[in-house]
Amino acid sequence: AQSVTQPDIHITVSEGASLELRCNYSYGATPYLFWYVQSPGQGLQLLLKYFSGDTLVQGIKGFEAEFKRSQSSFNLRKPSVHWSDAAEYFCAVGRVTGGGNKLTFGTGTQLKVEL
Amino acid sequence: EPEVTQTPSHQVTQMGQEVILRCVPISNHLYFYWYRQILGQKVEFLVSFYNNEISEKSEIFDDQFSVERPDGSNFTLKIRSTKLEDSAMYFCASRYRGETNEKLFFGSGTQLSVL
Numbered sequence: 001a002q003s004v005t006q007p008d009i010h011i012t013v014s015e016g017a018s019l020e021l022r023c024n025y026s027y028g029a030t031p032y033l034f035w036y037v038q039s040p041g042q043g044l045q046l047l048l049k050y051f052s053g054d055t056l057v058q059g060i061k062g063f064e065a066e067f068k069r070s071q072s073s074f075n076l077r078k079p080s081v082h083w084s085d086a087a088e089y090f091c092a093v094g095r096v097t098g099g100g101n102k103l104t105f106g107t108g109t110q111l112k113v114e115l
Numbered sequence: 116e117p118e119v120t121q122t123p124s125h126q127v128t129q130m131g132q133e134v135i136l137r138c139v140p141i142s143n144h145l146y147f148y149w150y151r152q153i154l155g156q157k158v159e160f161l162v163s164f165y166n167n168e169i170s171e172k173s174e175i176f177d178d179q180f181s182v183e184r185p186d187g188s189n190f191t192l193k194i195r196s197t198k199l200e201d202s203a204m205y206f207c208a209s210r211y212r213g214e215t216n217e218k219l220f221f222g223s224g225t226q227l228s229v230l
Contacts, residue, residue, distance in 0.1 A: 004157075036221075041124075041223060042223050043118070043119065043206065043220075043221040043222045043223040043224065044158075044206065044208075044221035045221075046219070090158060092158075102160045102163065102171060103150075103158075103160060103219070104157075104160070105150075105157050105158035105159070106157060107155075107156060107157045108157075108158075
């Protein structure tokens with residue numbers, strides 16, 4: 001069965017500092033990997049995804065993530081955090097099943113940005 | 116940008132009561148989903164729906180749950196007799212036929228509180 005682990009429940013960084021959010025997955029084949037962000041009162045917004053090819057993927061809002069098969073990881077990074085990045089971040093692994101797109105999410109990491 | 120709309124944003128109900136959560140998916144989308152997140156836990160897949168039938172459901176989605184697309188624009192989740200453990204944030208999502216997971220759009224959620 002597929003699963004996702006986000007070991008950090010809360011992370012606090014200073015504005016302008018770099019950020020790395022960890023994600024480890026378990027999946028029986030080549031995974032489809034995603035990072036979503038949820039701001040208060042908002043839906044889940046896709047930041048970036050990995051399907052195949054280049055293991056370093058670029059997303060919106062200056063985020064990037066690197067797929068490392070040997071470590072079963074897909075960590076999210078940003079070189080300089082802005083106060084507006086404060087939100088909850090979810091890593092997810094997906095598969096296509098018949099007509100469905102079942103995603104398995106991690107528990108999320110709550111990011112706080114100190115000014 | 117088109118968006119998935121969920122109403123209400125908050126719903127409070129008494130245990131044992133029926134509740135209907137409503138979603139308006141993006142107009143040309145054909146696949147529909149419900150996910151939920153119990154406070155402090157993972158976002159969990161509940162059900163996927165295509166061509167007026169359930170294409171996949173999780174073990175959470177028991178006989179107390181049902182989904183319907185009553186009028187071609189709304190997509191509803193009904194819980195017949197709510198339990199305390201049904202308290203969660205419920206997310207609706209949709210995608211267009213032919214698109215993969217990268218085109219899954221989520222609503223902002225309905226927070227259900229069962230008292």
